[in-house]
Amino acid sequence: MSFNALIIDKEDDTISANYRTIEATDLPEGDVLVDIGYSTLNYKDGLAITGAAPVVRQYPMVPGIDFAGTVEESSHPKWKAGDTVILNGWGVGEKHWGGLSQKARVKGDWLIALPDAFTARQAMSIGTAGYTAMLCVMALETHNVKPEDGEILVTGANGGVGSVSTAVLSKLGYTVVASTGRPEEMEYLSKLGASSHIDRNELSEPGRPLGKERWAGVVDCVGSHTLANACATTQYGGTVAACGLAQGMDLPATVAPFILRGVTLAGIDSVNAPIEKREAAWARLAELLNPEILESMITEITLSEAIEKAGELMEGHIRGRIIVDVNA
Ligand code: NDP
Numbered sequence: 001m002s003f004n005a006l007i008i009d010k011e012d013d014t015i016s017a018n019y020r021t022i023e024a025t026d027l028p029e030g031d032v033l034v035d036i037g038y039s040t041l042n043y044k045d046g047l048a049i050t051g052a053a054p055v056v057r058q059y060p061m062v063p064g065i066d067f068a069g070t071v072e073e074s075s076h077p078k079w080k081a082g083d084t085v086i087l088n089g090w091g092v093g094e095k096h097w098g099g100l101s102q103k104a105r106v107k108g109d110w111l112i113a114l115p116d117a118f119t120a121r122q123a124m125s126i127g128t129a130g131y132t133a134m135l136c137v138m139a140l141e142t143h144n145v146k147p148e149d150g151e152i153l154v155t156g157a158n159g160g161v162g163s164v165s166t167a168v169l170s171k172l173g174y175t176v177v178a179s180t181g182r183p184e185e186m187e188y189l190s191k192l193g194a195s196s197h198i199d200r201n202e203l204s205e206p207g208r209p210l211g212k213e214r215w216a217g218v219v220d221c222v223g224s225h226t227l228a229n230a231c232a233t234t235q236y237g238g239t240v241a242a243c244g245l246a247q248g249m250d251l252p253a254t255v256a257p258f259i260l261r262g263v264t265l266a267g268i269d270s271v272n273a274p275i276e277k278r279e280a281a282w283a284r285l286a287e288l289l290n291p292e293i294l295e296s297m298i299t300e301i302t303l304s305e306a307i308e309k310a311g312e313l314m315e316g317h318i319r320g321r322i323i324v325d326v327n328a
Pocket of ligand 1: 242
């Protein structure tokens, strides 16, 4: 049984991404074989495919940190042939072959059921970026940030996490201020529910330990000075959910917002989040996102376009989410 996959190879310290036909017997160990319908390109996949950061832990590697599809074979008690499933994270696409392929063999413990509300295509319109956005919003809720408390800042707003965060927060009644380097996309962000925007340059330079209190909460996809400045301008008792590093992995901040304003910095990890939290996040997404909103966020590509699009993603030219029809 041969099928198509994108494979990252490493030879003499040179990394290259290639399209190849492989056999099911080439797939790594696992108790569930999935016939993939859709995968996506997340920021991490962009890093892996372009080799911009050492995301891949062993070679050759099929990238793709998420996928949705149908179980073809299973020896796992929870899954049988014909079940529709989603996978996000668990090191898939980093140390276990991932979703940019027509088939994947994975551990059944990593899978969750595709919510009835979504097709595989719609689920991947959300993908790991959208599921991470939901985890960020759930963190704000856990720390009691309410719509009446004031504005919520979303950084990297035009990206995948930022777009879904904006749509979900707005649907929940929060007032969203989108921080973006692409003000020309404000119409798109308004349709998702952003009420206004700020230029991301306002946050990206070194700032003061504390600034004027503005945000009731923050979803930060960007890290570095942006995250430091977001913390410094969060209101007394507010919460900052930090999930990303699009500007940088550093955090050049002081403890002032935490010890003088009781600000909470909530770290968000989607990769190893427990199954119950994943299921809760996907159930919320099914309630909050409708097909029209999802359609407005996506660019759909074929597997054979993934390498080129990964480059564009890294250059910051993609709005919203890229979904990959692996069978087209
Ligand atoms: P995207 O590439 O879709 O979006 C990133 C956005 O960040 C861009 O669209 C841009 O938004 C903004 N941006 C890019 N470069 C810079 C820069 N130098 N300075 C400031 N802003 C910048 O990525 P995703 O939305 O998929 O992911 C966002 C981040 O979240 C990534 O760092 C990713 O690794 C991380 N992530 C973390 C997860 C976790 O489990 N913690 C899971 C998923 C993602 P704009 O054009 O609007 O300015």
